[in-house]
Amino acid sequence: MKNMYVDGSPREAARGNRTEIHDPANGDLLDSVPAADAADVEAAVAAAERAFPAWQGCVANERASLLHGVATRMREHQDALIEILTLEEGKPKVENEEEVEWSANTFDYYAELGRHEVGQVLPPGAPTQFNFTLKEPYGVVACITPWNYPIMLLAWKIAPALAAGNTCVVKPSELTPLSSIYLAEHCLSHLPPGVVNVVTGTGAEAGEPLVAHPSVSAIAFTGSLETGQRIASIAAPQMKKLHFELGGKDPMVIAEDAEPEKAARALAYSALLNCGQVCTSTERVYIPKARAAEFTEALVEHVRGLRLGHGLDAGTDLGPMIDARFRTRVEEQVDEARAKGAELLTGGRRPESPSGGAFYEPAVLRGVDHSMRIMREETFGPAIPLMEYESFDAAVELANDSPFGLGASLLSSDPGKIKRFFEGVRAGTIWINDPLTDNYAGPFGGMRLSGGSRELGQEGLDEFRTTKHVHWDFSTEPKDFWFPYD
Numbered sequence: 001m002k003n004m005y006v007d008g009s010p011r012e013a014a015r016g017n018r019t020e021i022h023d024p025a026n027g028d029l030l031d032s033v034p035a036a037d038a039a040d041v042e043a044a045v046a047a048a049e050r051a052f053p054a055w056q057g058c059v060a061n062e063r064a065s066l067l068h069g070v071a072t073r074m075r076e077h078q079d080a081l082i083e084i085l086t087l088e089e090g091k092p093k094v095e096n097e098e099e100v101e102w103s104a105n106t107f108d109y110y111a112e113l114g115r116h117e118v119g120q121v122l123p124p125g126a127p128t129q130f131n132f133t134l135k136e137p138y139g140v141v142a143c144i145t146p147w148n149y150p151i152m153l154l155a156w157k158i159a160p161a162l163a164a165g166n167t168c169v170v171k172p173s174e175l176t177p178l179s180s181i182y183l184a185e186h187c188l189s190h191l192p193p194g195v196v197n198v199v200t201g202t203g204a205e206a207g208e209p210l211v212a213h214p215s216v217s218a219i220a221f222t223g224s225l226e227t228g229q230r231i232a233s234i235a236a237p238q239m240k241k242l243h244f245e246l247g248g249k250d251p252m253v254i255a256e257d258a259e260p261e262k263a264a265r266a267l268a269y270s271a272l273l274n275c276g277q278v279c280t281s282t283e284r285v286y287i288p289k290a291r292a293a294e295f296t297e298a299l300v301e302h303v304r305g306l307r308l309g310h311g312l313d314a315g316t317d318l319g320p321m322i323d324a325r326f327r328t329r330v331e332e333q334v335d336e337a338r339a340k341g342a343e344l345l346t347g348g349r350r351p352e353s354p355s356g357g358a359f360y361e362p363a364v365l366r367g368v369d370h371s372m373r374i375m376r377e378e379t380f381g382p383a384i385p386l387m388e389y390e391s392f393d394a395a396v397e398l399a400n401d402s403p404f405g406l407g408a409s410l411l412s413s414d415p416g417k418i419k420r421f422f423e424g425v426r427a428g429t430i431w432i433n434d435p436l437t438d439n440y441a442g443p444f445g446g447m448r449l450s451g452g453s454r455e456l457g458q459e460g461l462d463e464f465r466t467t468k469h470v471h472w473d474f475s476t477e478p479k480d481f482w483f484p485y486d
């Protein structure tokens with residue numbers, strides 16, 4: 001039985017309720033966590049508020065060493081973290097090894113960046129003046145995370161937020177809270193009490209009171225567009241700082257010069273990593289009409305060879321989807337596309353010997369168009385819809401035909417096409433020949449309905465700092481432009 005982590009100690013829910021957490025691959029009971037409500041949120045925010053002045057005042061070198069300490073502890077506890085992630089989220093163990101390493105590295109990165117500078121000296125307007133900016137923390141930051149990368153997306157928030165001098169109240173997804181609690185108990189417990197607090201519960205019962213709390217100055221949220229819109233509407237009257245990483249509908253364009261077998265592997269990885277449950281999963285694919293048959297054949301052959309299974313089993317390529325509700329959404333989109341004329345080439349069904357988990361054989365479809373939901377709405381599951389294009393310019397236009405703008409990929413070695421693509425496509429990240437790869441120093445985030453915030457890089461730190469301009473004149477002489485006017 002796990003508890004929340006508030007003010008450096010375990011905490012039960014005020015009303016005593018608990019929620020069970022199950023393995024998505026087979027339904028096994030893993031553990032239970034408190035079902036928090038407003039009273040628990042109140043305690044966590046109060047702890048974060050109390051901890052804020054000392055954490056803000058903590059000298060940069062000491063803060064850096066405490067954050068490096070988080071990374072060190074994560075590596076010491078990596079085996080346990082990897083197992084918890086695999087059990088509660090379902091993706092293959094190898095992907096969770098990467099998630100933990102990425103998360104630890106994020107703490108190391110922001111430990112250093114956080115002690116680099118806290119503002120700038122500006123050119124003065126007169127010789128007697130000194131102008132500078134101070135980058136200051138907001139105060140208490142709410143960090144609300146989804147289930148698909150429970151630790152990594154948390155690290156992308158709390159590492160820069162802490163490095164900037166904020167204190168945090170974390171609300172993990174109700175589907176995957178165990179890794180966040182483990183992280184707090186084993187890797188964050190050397191931080192002063194109250195600097196990071198974790199409350200567990202649903203969005204409605206724990207998330208909303210956190211968003212609405214007047215002492216929470218900033219909200220860092222990763223999740224769906226609909227939840228982002230709801231959070232924005234609650235936070236708007238208080239004009240809180242919002243940091244949003246929302247959904248996507250990422251395109252991949254395969255250029256005519258790409259090699260079919262290599263393209264098939266790049267595309268399958270990009271569309272099916274974590275069973276297609278990545279915000280930047282490739283969800284729309286544009287292939288050149290002239291070589292459509294070759295690309296399609298190579299893809300179908302490769303996808304047919306992928307193995308579904310439990311994330312802890314060696315050789316598993318794809319785990320289960322997190323929950324049957326998400327599988328239903330994929331099934332509905334595939335069915336609707338087929339009803340409108342798309343052809344299902346492989347997969348698109350539940351495996352014959354069900355284990356109780358929401359498994360789904362990855363679907364490859366051709367003959368799709370933009371009238372279909374599968375080409376317009378977020379799918380967030382293992383489906384690869386292929387659409388043919390006549391010219392590269394048409395492919396760029398199709399890539400831009402979406403209200404989202406998170407990421408976009410191109411497979412090509414043609415410099416002219418590459419330049420046309422990275423200049424012409426509206427997305428926060430452009431990947432050429434290496435889809436879905438992140439870089440600590442490279443800002444990650446979206447445009448339009450994907451949210452306009454950035455994580456990672458210098459931008460990811462600045463999201464958690466507010467800028468103050470100090471204009472200081474050493475001279476106390478009255479200015480000749482003050483009243484009275486001549």
Ligand code: NAD
Nearest residue numbers: 145146147172173203207208223224227245246247248279
């Ligand atoms: P979700 O929006 O359902 O939930 C995300 C978090 O918000 C959870 O912790 C949930 O409890 C909380 N929440 C829900 N309602 C709330 C409310 N009214 N007030 C406050 N908190 C609330 O998303 P999900 O299903 O967990 O995650 C999948 C979504 O996340 C997809 O749309 C995906 O694209 C998106 N995502 C985006 C990124 C990115 O970086 N852009 C990364 C990963 C996932």
